[in-house]
Amino acid sequence: MKKFLFLFVTIPFSIFVVAQTEVKLSDIAKHEGDSVVVTGMVMDGRYLPSAKGSPVLLNVGAKYPNQLLMTGLNLKTIPKKFL
Numbered sequence: 001m002k003k004f005l006f007l008f009v010t011i012p013f014s015i016f017v018v019a020q021t022e023v024k025l026s027d028i029a030k031h032e033g034d035s036v037v038v039t040g041m042v043m044d045g046r047y048l049p050s051a052k053g054s055p056v057l058l059n060v061g062a063k064y065p066n067q068l069l070m071t072g073l074n075l076k077t078i079p080k081k082f083l
Contacts, residue, residue, distance in 0.1 A: 025061050025068045040069065053077075 023031055025040040040060040047056050053074040061068030 028069050038069070043067065 020035055020037045021031075022037045022039075025038055028036075028038055042058045042060055043063045045056055045058040048054065053076055056073045056075060058071050058073070059067035059069075060071065064070075
């Protein structure tokens with residue numbers, strides 16, 4: 001009974017907490033600083049091993065220089081089980 005009550009209370013609350021605005025990739029520039037959900041295809045990327053943090057830069061929506069979004073990952077902060 002306690003497990004059922006726990007799920008009954010936490011699931012609706014967790015859905016409310018993580019719900020974010022979904023925006024089109026072409027409209028992402030209008031949402032700078034906002035917390036949004038955006039999806040798109042990674043078209044190319046670049047690994048910079050000699051740069052601080054060894055980042056990986058990903059171009060989303062199109063190849064550089066026409067990308068709609070560029071995002072970066074710091075490989076040192078990603079757990080090894082995901083690499």
